[in-house]
Amino acid sequence: MHLAYPAVLSALLFCTGLYGVLARRNAILVLMSVELMLNAVNLNLVAFDVWLSRTAEETLHSGQALTLFTIAIAAAEIGIGLAIVLAVHRNRGTADIDKLRDTAEGQESDPGDEPAEDDATAPAAEKAEATA
Numbered sequence: 001m002h003l004a005y006p007a008v009l010s011a012l013l014f015c016t017g018l019y020g021v022l023a024r025r026n027a028i029l030v031l032m033s034v035e036l037m038l039n040a041v042n043l044n045l046v047a048f049d050v051w052l053s054r055t056a057e058e059t060l061h062s063g064q065a066l067t068l069f070t071i072a073i074a075a076a077e078i079g080i081g082l083a084i085v086l087a088v089h090r091n092r093g094t095a096d097i098d099k100l101r102d103t104a105e106g107q108e109s110d111p112g113d114e115p116a117e118d119d120a121t122a123p124a125a126e127k128a129e130a131t132a
Contacts, residue, residue, distance in 0.1 A: 006047035013040035027085045027095045031078060038074045042067045 013036055020033025049063025089095045 003047060003051045006043055010040045010043040010047070013037075013043065025096050025098055027088070027097055027100075028082070030097065031081045031085070034081075035074060035078060038070055042070050045070070 017033045017036035017040060020036065021030055024030050024033060045063040045067045047063075049061055049067075052063070053059040053061065085095055088100065092100060094100065
């Protein structure tokens with residue numbers, strides 16, 4: 001098999017993953033697109049390893065070893081990423097990236113806007129009433 005077939009397939013997979021990262025709004029779909037991009041890189045590593053092992057006398061299979069490291073890193077990344085997405089979804093109620101960005105930016109206040117004294121004491125009074 002020629003090297004062009006896995007290289008073209010890898011390029012298509014990578015472009016599909018890149019489109020998913022740039023166009024999707026759901027955090028889980030973005031993580032899946034990153035995984036697709038990593039799998040395209042793995043396909044390229046294995047294809048070039050096989051191609052180079054045919055031309056070289058010594059076969060170290062370094063491409064396959066790098067693929068195993070990439071798979072391990074991808075598994076750790078998806079585990080941590082899903083944990084973060086689930087924690088954010090529990091706290092905010094959405095996994096939409098644009099809404100999360102808007103809520104994070106919406107919490108910033110202008111330096112000229114200071115809360116009135118009545119507004120500052122209202123949460124403390126409500127908390128005291130709730131505990132009583």
